[in-house]
Amino acid sequence: MFQLPKGNPLFENLAVTKLKLTDVVTKLANGSFSGYASFTFPNATGILVFEAGKLVTTFYKTTQGPSLSDFEAMTALAEQMANSDAGTMDVYRLSKDLTMCVNSLLQGEVLYRSQELVLIDIKTLLERIKNERMNGCLRIYTDEKSAMIFYKEGNPLGFFHDGSQDIDSSPGESHQLAQDPKAKLDLYTSVSADELMAHDLLDVINVAKIWDAAVARKQAERNRMNRELADKERIQAFTLLSDLEQQIRSIYIDYVGNVGRGIIDKELTTAGGSSCLLDQERSEQFLAALEKAAKLLISVKKIAEMKEKIAALLNQARM
Amino acid sequence: MELLLEQLQGIPTIYLIQLAFWLLAGVISFMFSLGNARIWTSISMGFFLILISQFYLLNKLFYTPSMAAFTYVTGTVAIMLITHGFLEYYVFCRTFEITGRKQSVYLSTMLLLLLSWIFLSINPEPSMFTVRNVKMVENAIWVFLTLMNLEIIRKIYFSIRDSTIARAFICFGAVFVLIFLWKGSELYLQVFQWDRLWGNIAFQLDLDEIAFDRDIILDDSENYHGRINLARQVYDYAGMLAAMAVSGTFAFLYRLLK
Numbered sequence: 001m002f003q004l005p006k007g008n009p010l011f012e013n014l015a016v017t018k019l020k021l022t023d024v025v026t027k028l029a030n031g032s033f034s035g036y037a038s039f040t041f042p043n044a045t046g047i048l049v050f051e052a053g054k055l056v057t058t059f060y061k062t063t064q065g066p067s068l069s070d071f072e073a074m075t076a077l078a079e080q081m082a083n084s085d086a087g088t089m090d091v092y093r094l095s096k097d098l099t100m101c102v103n104s105l106l107q108g109e110v111l112y113r114s115q116e117l118v119l120i121d122i123k124t125l126l127e128r129i130k131n132e133r134m135n136g137c138l139r140i141y142t143d144e145k146s147a148m149i150f151y152k153e154g155n156p157l158g159f160f161h162d163g164s165q166d167i168d169s170s171p172g173e174s175h176q177l178a179q180d181p182k183a184k185l186d187l188y189t190s191v192s193a194d195e196l197m198a199h200d201l202l203d204v205i206n207v208a209k210i211w212d213a214a215v216a217r218k219q220a221e222r223n224r225m226n227r228e229l230a231d232k233e234r235i236q237a238f239t240l241l242s243d244l245e246q247q248i249r250s251i252y253i254d255y256v257g258n259v260g261r262g263i264i265d266k267e268l269t270t271a272g273g274s275s276c277l278l279d280q281e282r283s284e285q286f287l288a289a290l291e292k293a294a295k296l297l298i299s300v301k302k303i304a305e306m307k308e309k310i311a312a313l314l315n316q317a318r319m
Numbered sequence: 320m321e322l323l324l325e326q327l328q329g330i331p332t333i334y335l336i337q338l339a340f341w342l343l344a345g346v347i348s349f350m351f352s353l354g355n356a357r358i359w360t361s362i363s364m365g366f367f368l369i370l371i372s373q374f375y376l377l378n379k380l381f382y383t384p385s386m387a388a389f390t391y392v393t394g395t396v397a398i399m400l401i402t403h404g405f406l407e408y409y410v411f412c413r414t415f416e417i418t419g420r421k422q423s424v425y426l427s428t429m430l431l432l433l434l435s436w437i438f439l440s441i442n443p444e445p446s447m448f449t450v451r452n453v454k455m456v457e458n459a460i461w462v463f464l465t466l467m468n469l470e471i472i473r474k475i476y477f478s479i480r481d482s483t484i485a486r487a488f489i490c491f492g493a494v495f496v497l498i499f500l501w502k503g504s505e506l507y508l509q510v511f512q513w514d515r516l517w518g519n520i521a522f523q524l525d526l527d528e529i530a531f532d533r534d535i536i537l538d539d540s541e542n543y544h545g546r547i548n549l550a551r552q553v554y555d556y557a558g559m560l561a562a563m564a565v566s567g568t569f570a571f572l573y574r575l576l577k
Contacts, residue, residue, distance in 0.1 A: 257482035259412060266415040292417055295356040296408070297482045299576050 004047075004102055005148075005160045005167050007035055007094040016041070016087035021078050021211045024089070029053045029202055035093040036102055039077060041084050046077035047106060051099050054200040059106040069107055074205050078214035083221075097157050098167065101150035104136040104190030112187040117178060120185065129187075130154040136189035140177045147174035153192070241274045244317045248277070248310050252290060255306040256297045263293045283314050333555045338373055340562030345370030347569040352421075355576060358411060360424040361404030366565050368397035368428070372457075384445040391450070391457040392435040400428060402464045405471045405491075412478035447523065451516040455509045461502035469495050483575055490568040497564050500557035504550040513540050513547045 016039060025048065028037060032053035039046035043064075049057035060073035060080075068076050081087070094102065112120075117140065129138070133154040140147050147161035149171070158167030159174050177183050245268070253260040267289045268274055276282035287310060294303050345367045352363035372394030375387055411417055439445070445453065469492060476488040508514040512521075521527060527538060540547055 257479060257485075259415075259479045259482060263415045292356070293411070293415060295576070296358060296411060296417070297479060297484050299483060301577065302483070 004036065004038070004105070005092075005094070005098060006090075007092040007098065007167075010035070010091040010093055012088075012090045014089045014091075016081055016084060016089050019081065019089060021081050021214075022208045024048075025055065025202070025207045028091070029055065033091075033093065034096055034099050035091065036099070037089060037091045039081065039087060039089050041080055041087040044076075044080055046073065046080065048077075049099060049103050049106065051096060051103075055202045055205075056099070056199070057103045057107050058201060058205075070201065071205055074201075074207065075210050075214070078207075078210045079217070082211075082214040082218040097152045098150060100135055100152070100190055100192065101137050101157065104188040105139075105148070108136050108188035108190040110186065111189055112185055114184050114186065117183040117185055118181055122178065125187070134189050135192050136187065139186040139188070140174055140183055141186075142177065142180055142182050142184070145173070145177060147177050149174055237278075240317065241277060244277050244313060245274045247313055251306060251309050251313075252294075255302055256294050259297065260294075263290065267293070277314060278318055280318065283318075287311065287314070333559065337555070337559045337562055340559055340566060341370045341373045344562050344565035344569070347566050347573075351569050351573055352424075357417065357419055357421050357424070358404060358407045359572075360421045361400050361407060363404075363569065364424060364428055365397045365399075365401030365404060366569070368393055368400065369562075369565070372397055375454075384447070384450050385439050387450045388439055388445045388453045389436060391453045392439070393432060394457045395460050396428070396431050396435065398461050398464045400424075402468055402471075405468050405475070409471050409475050409478075412475055447516070447520045451509070451514075451520065454516065455506065458502045458506040458509060462499065462506055465495050465499040465502065469499070484572070487568060487572045487575055490564070490571055494561060494564045494568055497557050497561035500553050501561050504553040504557065507550050508547065508554070511543075512538075513543070513550070 010033075024037060028048070028050050030053065033050045034052055036047050036049045036057075039048075044060065044062040047057070047059040048055060049059070058070055058073035058077070059067060060069075060076040061067040067073075125138075128134075129136075129151055131154065134151055135153060136151055138149045138151065140149075145161070147159065149159055150157040150167070158169055159171050160167050161173035161177075245264075249261065249264050252264055256263070267286055268276070270289065271282055271286045276286050287307060290310070291303055291307060294306065298306075348363040348366040352360045352367065355363075372390050375390040407419075472488050472492050472495065476485055476492070479485050479488075505514065509517070521538065530536065530538070
């Protein structure tokens, strides 16, 4: 993803997790904002371009997938914002003309893409830009560096290259790059700023609905995960309880004989099931009931031994 | 004092030995009832009451018809308590339920004995016949409930045969076999009027002479001398052995549950 000129920063590094897409869009639209809001996630980037409070471009791209625009971009951005645990938002104010140029970079018509510079007559191309009064951006780049020249009606507005924060008025880096034999170029054209302002995506995209749907999906997913987690915990607890019950059962039967099987079943039912084993008070009542029954069957000494073993198991399980 | 000693000497030695063993059995069973689970209280209190019921053996010392009848009623209460205890134990083996309190057992027993005493007090003083009838009723109940207890004990044993205490129930089985012989032999003698109480009645009322005058056979004991003698021997020795077995069983039970 190429860098965009930063212009005048309004907000930088705002945590996306604390933001609502609807609030961001509403605030920028109501403030007659011109410029763009850039959302940076670990694996994706989203950009909303505004011109005098009108949403003119939406752009979304993941590191792997294709770039999306308009409704799809807005939906993907909302999903990403709702689901992401990390991400930042930067908002930069730009002039009307630069906003148009940024729009051309994101969604303009591509006249040239990855064209090797040595194979092009650059003078002719620049003349064509001038003669056809093009609006847009000429991007010159190598594998290591890139530079952009923004045009309005065929005249250069300014120069921007990687590493710089703002638009330069002198060509500098772009001239040096143009002389590199490995350099390539892209040429993007855009409609004029006035034409750009003729439509507002907010008229056709219901951001609130998209956001609510994304949040609802996120909530549903969270609920599903919570349910799965609860189920998993329940199964784990059930397994733990089953094992514990089995161990207690075998100790009791070892001491009192097979009649102990029925006693355990009855006392567990009375105590409200094996869940009582993890509750201090209820497990003590359960143990007391086992002891009471055992008094009819075995010696006091053996009862003490048995109780000690069962109590140790219960304590271990409760830890 | 001399008279007391003289009368004491008049009591057959076998009865004195039997009484001594019942005294031992009574003390052990009562002590056992104090320190163990509630269900054992009914059983051990029942065996303790046998001691009281055996005081009739000392009739020569302080005989009154009411006292004699009371000792027999106590004997009836004893087997009822024992049966109740074994029934509760059997119910425990099947349902694993233990209910009630020790105090309730002691209080109920005392109440039953008190009511029996009141019953005897508010009615005419028992005649010799009445006393003998009460004794017969006691023996009949003992014989019937002893057989029932043997069946209950068999079932209990099979429910808990791999438990420590199971062997004690074999001992109880032996105790009830001896008690059946003891009480059964006396009932046998009573049914055919070969018992000592009937002998006393016949002697005091001169029934032999009346029978002779009216040509009725009231005493045929001479014709069945052998079986009467055997029944009396069984009564004497089974009673003594039963007392010994009860003492031994409770001592064994105490050791198992210690």
